[in-house]
Amino acid sequence: MQNPKDEIPSIIATLTSTSSASxxxxxxxxxxxxxxxxxxxxxxxxxxEEILGVYQWYRIMSPQTRSRVLSVIYDETLNVLIVxxxxxxHIRYNPFPPGKARLNIRLTLREVNGLHYIARQEDFYHPTxxxxxxxxxxxxxxVFWLSVASVACNVCAWIFRMVNFTGGGLEGADxxxxxxxxxxxxxxxxxxxxxxxxxxxxxxxxxxxxxxxNGRAEERE
Numbered sequence: 001m002q003n004p005k006d007e008i009p010s011i012i013a014t015l016t017s018t019s020s021a022s023x024x025x026x027x028x029x030x031x032x033x034x035x036x037x038x039x040x041x042x043x044x045x046x047x048x049e050e051i052l053g054v055y056q057w058y059r060i061m062s063p064q065t066r067s068r069v070l071s072v073i074y075d076e077t078l079n080v081l082i083v084x085x086x087x088x089x090h091i092r093y094n095p096f097p098p099g100k101a102r103l104n105i106r107l108t109l110r111e112v113n114g115l116h117y118i119a120r121q122e123d124f125y126h127p128t129x130x131x132x133x134x135x136x137x138x139x140x141x142x143v144f145w146l147s148v149a150s151v152a153c154n155v156c157a158w159i160f161r162m163v164n165f166t167g168g169g170l171e172g173a174d175x176x177x178x179x180x181x182x183x184x185x186x187x188x189x190x191x192x193x194x195x196x197x198x199x200x201x202x203x204x205x206x207x208x209x210x211x212x213x214n215g216r217a218e219e220r221e
Contacts, residue, residue, distance in 0.1 A: 001031065001116045004081055004109060009069040012105070015055055016067040016087060024059065028052045032118045033110055039122040041130055051121075062089050064098075079116065081107040089133045099136030101129040 001007045014027045028051055038045040038054060045051045059065070067087040074081050083105040090098035108120035125133075128142045 001109075002114075004107075004116045005072050005074040008072055008081055008083060008107070012069055012083065012085060013067060016058070016065050019059070019063065021056070024055055025052055028055065032121075033112075036118055037120045039120070041123070041125055061091050063092065065089050070102075079109045079111060081105075081109065083107065091134070094135075096136050099132035099139065101125065101132040103129060 001011075011027065011031055014023065018024050018027070028048060032048045032051060034048050035046075036048050036051055038051045040054075043054060045054055065087060067085055070084040070086060072081060072083050084102070085105060086100055086102045088098050088100055102125075104124045106120075106122040106124065107118050108122075109116040110119040111117075127146065128139050131138050131142045
């Protein structure tokens with residue numbers, strides 16, 4: 001790549017949406033280094049050939065995948081790209097309707113003879129977005145358990161502050177069961193539906209529409 005920030009949206013669109021095996025292979029050969037690494041919550045690859053196999057299986061599993069780049073940040077000092085993407089991924093024969101999943105991709109680049117190649121790709125998903133890839137209806141359960149974990153953190157913090165056992169990590173905090181209850185009442189457990197709607201149908205996810213896919217989002221006002 002000569003201009004990584006401008007070129008990466010079309011590269012990602014090709015990797016995630018092309019139906020041509022030769023185009024996919026050419027894209028990975030052209031833009032990834034031979035020793036490139038790929039880190040994903042569900043797999044890890046340590047060579048360009050392995051990465052090609054992962055993307056081939058990705059396309060076979062979900063032939064109708066659509067993706068959209070929402071934003072691109074390029075750190076020229078570190079030679080790193082941070083790309084925010086929303087995608088519609090639907091596993092073949094999956095009875096559930098497809099869900100929109102958002103992820104952040106960190107691309108570590110390597111400069112060779114004035115061109116930038118991808119040396120490392122890391123995909124970062126929120127737990128609910130991983131579930132959106134596999135079984136979208138289970139997002140409700142995921143949000144619930146994340147909310148339960150938040151409640152557990154608050155209860156444990158209240159108990160340890162009450163008995164003054166913070167190990168020096170927190171001093172001088174006011175201990176009030178009433179305030180704890182009020183905080184939990186306005187928290188995620190009592191706003192489960194809103195959390196799910198925001199996580200799956202929010203403004204960012206709406207960029208992935210039938211008329212605006214496989215490209216870079218328009219500049220936000």
